[in-house]
Amino acid sequence: MQKTKIIAGIEIGTGKVSVLLGEIIEGKSLNIIGMGQCSSKGVVKGDIVDFHEANDCTHAAILAAENQAGVKIDGVYLAMSGTHIEGFASEASVNVTGADGMVTRGDLLQVCDVAQSRELPENRTVIHHLRRPYRLDGRCLNTPVGMEGEKLEVSYWTSHGDARKISDAIHIINGFNLHVDDIILSALASSSTVTTPEERKSGVLVIDLGRGTTDYALYNEGRCMIAGALPIGGDHISNDLSIGLRVRLKQAESLKLRFGSAVNESKDKSEKVWLNNDLEIGDRPVPLWSIEKIVELRATETFEVVKKRLGKLYSNDKLGAGIVLCGGGSNLPNVDRCAAKVFGTQARIGDNRSMASGELRDGQFSTPLGLLHYGLRYQGSRDVVNNEQGSGLFGKLKGLFQKG
Amino acid sequence: MEEQPKEIESIRIKVIGIGGAGTNMADRLMFDCPKEVSLTVMNTDQQALSGSPISDKFCVGKSVTYGLGTGGDLEVGREAARVDKARLETMVEGVDLLFLTVGLGGGTGTSIAPILADMANKNGTVVIAFAAMPFTIERAERASVAKHGLEALRDKCNAVIPLPNDLLIQETDPDASILDAFAKADAWIERAIKSIWSMMHRPGLINLDFSQLKLTFSRKAGKTLFGLGAGEGEDSAKLAVEDLKLCPLLHTPEFSKKADHLLVNIVGGAHLSISQVQHIMDSVTDEFGKDSNVVMGAVIDEQMGDKVEICVVGTSDVSGVSLMRGSQYKRAVSAVTSESHERTLKVTATSQKRNSRGSKSRKKPNSTEQHEFSFSDEDPKGEFENVSSTVIDGQDLDTPTYLRKGVKIVL
Incomplete structure (x- = not known):
């Protein structure tokens, strides 16, 4: 794996398309090296309604960012929002199986599997399985492995979107010959920027x-x-x-x-x-x-x-x-x-004080900054992310391609 | 029947109020109604009907509801219309221009209005329905009944003018009672009917007649706008134009720009001058599209004093009318044009009318051509009109909040 990777956080919004380029050094630190913006067309209420118009302005913004930084982008983190985003909560519980009543990693995986197994309606794609804190006999815990208890519960907030609308957005990025590493709900991206x-x-x-x-x-x-x-x-x-x-x-x-x-x-x-x-x-x-x-x-x-x-x-x-x-x-x-x-x-x-200075501190960059932040975390702790969030974009879209 | 004797050959205009709300609207017309317009009210609720000052009233489906109303059940309403079919048919027989006033969302009006409109339409009557849409603060269920009712009505009428109560409340004082608000909503319908009536019956500087009105309504129209404006005093013409521009029914200029065919009627007192008419026409065409095909009329009504009222009806060729409707439209238009050749412009001369009545539009086989009014579809949504709506808890959140909450915005 190369030591420096250039990632782009792209938000195709209703008002404008924002692109931020970040340089991830050795998977640990992030430098913001480029920015591109273009007022958006063909997007209403967060949904792409005119593919060509949205395509053109997104490409213009990416190009501007690439030119500014003078680099080529290796991977894209794309923000998702729009009318089609829905979600549901699902819960699961298991009895702790470990000897002397301690929660094992197996219990954890099992309970998570059960909770995530709910079928989606047709033509929907999971964007995130967001795990809420574990509960062990009613206690709120984040790392229950090794703790003593009887009943381990977990609940997930599954956020999903219209498969076609998501692939429309991905196609726009692919059309610029770029690979979408992951899609992230806009709200999650911006919250990682504006909150500690x-x-x-x-x-x-x-x-x-x-x-x-x-x-x-x-x-x-x-x-x-x-x-x-x-x-x-x-x-x-x-x-x-x-x-x-x-x-x-x-x-x-x-x-x-x-x-x-x-x-x-x-x-x-x-x-x-x-x-x-x-x-x-x-x-x-x-x-x-x-x-x-x-x-x-x-x-x-x-x-x-x-x-x-x-x-x-x-x-x-x-x-x-x-x-x-x-x-x-x-x-x-x-x-x-x-x-x-x-x-x-x-x-x-x-x-965005915690992440950026100067003009990037403006609230309008919260989402693309959050995308880069997300990208950094994804690079830094690949295993954990894999476990927690499903297996990246490929996993999310697997069902879609099989259908197609 | 209560309609006028056959020998008086003028255009027969009838207003039928259906259901509780429809009756109230018709009642309002009673006090200030030109005598050429006959009024009828009908309801399934005997008690509500007895409160109406209109003499020609009919309790529909007594054998079904025992005069107690439908209780909001559309099927009961339809059944009531079925048993009294013969009576309803004679009611609309021989009418040239039928106005239906109805409040959608209830049981009686929502179910019977489309049936009645269908009967009238088979006779070649031009049917224009004013449909009051329920307030958002009424239940969501009611809104959905009203929406389906509106679709059914549109299928049967030449034109349907939905009047969202939410929009009309904007014309009342901020702390008006709910009764005042309803009264104000009814007043809008009164103004609309009176203006269309006077178009054809008052002596005019420039006359508009029934066939022209008919022609406007029979274009293959996707969208139609409808607006009223009034002005009083020395600058009445100018004030009326200003008022028209601010008419809530024409809430965004973008809407009205789409009109391809405009029918403009100006009603003024004896002092209405050609220069005033000129001013109004210039401003109106300026505002609603210079390239549109404009038909205008100017009418003198002594009672108006120094008041001037403008009524604008516009249709547009951009349409979502289906092919089937298109073919019907062609038939309808050929019928209308042949008729309009026979007709002369003079409205007051009844003798000439007698001639033209020979070829009355009865022969028109089918006139279900449909017009959508854009100025106030069920809900005004402006920019979001053509995108999928955001409905949460039965409320369409694309509609401005202030309208749904009934907050009066001062201008």
């Missing part, structure tokens, strides 16, 4: 507010309990504004960026702002109250839907580190206050 292992240990909810989707991941005891994507994003806010204020989508987008706020602060309903602010014909005053109200309602609802999706897994007691917001939507003023209000706990805007 300590935060994930004490419990944290990461919400990535994208343009087409809102991705979320809930951590407890250092493990991801549930992760998913909600096909509601910043575009919905713009669309609501466009309909509510009877303005064009572009104007709505600009109003959102200039005056949007996730908490309605304007008391005076008659206060108005200019629609285009260019003093030309067609410009008209728009009530600030209406803008803020529309944005507030949508943002609040988005958080409410996320909360509903988390169901019983969500509890303020288990959320020591609160809520971390990232993605482009986290630049919306007061969005943290809005989230805090809905969830009844503290919320903050995340940044």
